[in-house]
Amino acid sequence: MVTHLFPLKKELERLREYKAGKPIEEVKRELGLETIIKLASNENPFGCSPKVQEALQEAFIQLAKYPETTAPELSLRLSQKWGLTPEHFVIGNGSDEIIRLMAKCFIQQGDEAIMADGTFPRYETCVYMEGGKPVKIPLIQGVHDLEAMQNAINSKTRMVFICNPNNPTGTIVSKQRLQTFIEHVPKNVLLVIDEAYYEYMDDEVKLDTHRFVEKYPNLVVLRTFSKIYGLASLRIGYGIMNPQIRSILLKVKDPFNSNRFAQKAALCALEDWQFVESCKQKNQEGLTFLQNEFDRMGISYFSSHANFLMILLHESGTSVAEKLVRDGIIVRAGEVLGFPNTIRVTIGTESENHRFMDAFKQIMKGANEDEN
Numbered sequence: 001m002v003t004h005l006f007p008l009k010k011e012l013e014r015l016r017e018y019k020a021g022k023p024i025e026e027v028k029r030e031l032g033l034e035t036i037i038k039l040a041s042n043e044n045p046f047g048c049s050p051k052v053q054e055a056l057q058e059a060f061i062q063l064a065k066y067p068e069t070t071a072p073e074l075s076l077r078l079s080q081k082w083g084l085t086p087e088h089f090v091i092g093n094g095s096d097e098i099i100r101l102m103a104k105c106f107i108q109q110g111d112e113a114i115m116a117d118g119t120f121p122r123y124e125t126c127v128y129m130e131g132g133k134p135v136k137i138p139l140i141q142g143v144h145d146l147e148a149m150q151n152a153i154n155s156k157t158r159m160v161f162i163c164n165p166n167n168p169t170g171t172i173v174s175k176q177r178l179q180t181f182i183e184h185v186p187k188n189v190l191l192v193i194d195e196a197y198y199e200y201m202d203d204e205v206k207l208d209t210h211r212f213v214e215k216y217p218n219l220v221v222l223r224t225f226s227k228i229y230g231l232a233s234l235r236i237g238y239g240i241m242n243p244q245i246r247s248i249l250l251k252v253k254d255p256f257n258s259n260r261f262a263q264k265a266a267l268c269a270l271e272d273w274q275f276v277e278s279c280k281q282k283n284q285e286g287l288t289f290l291q292n293e294f295d296r297m298g299i300s301y302f303s304s305h306a307n308f309l310m311i312l313l314h315e316s317g318t319s320v321a322e323k324l325v326r327d328g329i330i331v332r333a334g335e336v337l338g339f340p341n342t343i344r345v346t347i348g349t350e351s352e353n354h355r356f357m358d359a360f361k362q363i364m365k366g367a368n369e370d371e372n
């Protein structure tokens with residue numbers, strides 16, 4: 001056994017291989033279905049800006065050359081967008097990478113990191129990898145309990161993670177509460193606010209968290225090109241932070257972490273604000289459609305500010321998800337996310353949303369007939 005030769009690092013004992021939402025290719029192979037829609041991983045159903053393709057042609061010519069290590073052009077563009085300096089940005093191989101870098105830099109054996117019980121699983125994984133201890137605070141109706149999280153901070157606490165909107169519930173914390181929280185987290189505790197779905201939020205409910213990084217040097221804001229910008233497969237996201245935190249992260253970052261295509265594509269995607277606006281608009285319409293239908297059926301869900309919806313069922317989410325797959329629709333079963341009896345559905349195109357809803361209604365009808 002290989003495990004005899006290589007005894008497992010203690011930090012890895014609790015970890016499991018990441019189980020992603022099933023890729024379309026896999027379901028096609030397994031079920032022999034032709035038209036499959038994937039509403040499982042919160043990807044953008046409208047793809048990405050057509051302008052990105054032109055930019056990739058240009059990067060293609062340079063295929064043999066390493067990319068720039070800190071993506072200076074992109075950092076500069078982002079600094080103009082958010083009114084900061086390029087030294088406030090770390091560009092990552094997805095924002096996932098920045099989560100890992102932070103845990104690597106700030107978590108030592110026995111340190112604690114506070115996070116919601118029912119949030120993005122990478123926080124916990126990255127903390128475990130460094131020998132730290134995740135302290136999980138229950139959500140209230142799917143929403144972060146900021147007060148309890150504040151109260152959980154002690155002398156062992158090194159990091160706090162807030163996912164806003166929260167994946168997988170889609171809920172947000174109020175602007176005022178978030179601001180108060182930022183003001184009250186001790187300066188020696190790194191506060192990470194993960195805003196992967198920032199662009200989907202309405203302006204009225206959105207706190208301009210990036211404006212706080214100058215005054216609060218312990219604050220890191222995470223954003224990504226994987227969601228509304230539709231570049232999930234290129235792997236590019238960023239952190240906004242105090243330049244001193246940045247220089248620490250740059251010590252451990254892989255030199256060529258974000259590739260040439262990703263950097264170019266992100267730069268281009270930022271220019272096409274009409275694309276982003278239209279995705280946001282269509283997402284809102286899809287969300288409203290689904291919520292109205294669920295309301296009519298008397299089915300509950302968490303109120304979402306993102307591009308997905310968590311639906312609360314009276315039966316196993318896994319079993320509903322399996323029935324949906326047979327109809328060629330991939331959603332995420334809540335069980336794997338720590339929410340039994342739920343499914344998480346990404347908002348699709350209009351036709352995808354209708355197809356999902358038709359299939360879902362059929363399944364629910366079947367379930368009711370079984371009971372009677």
Ligand SMILES: *Cc1c(COP(=O)(O)O)cnc(C)c1O
Binds near residue numbers: 042097194224232236
């Ligand atoms: C999708 C997502 C990310 C983004 O991951 P990338 O590595 O940038 O693709 C980060 N945080 C949350 C909560 C997400 O849902």
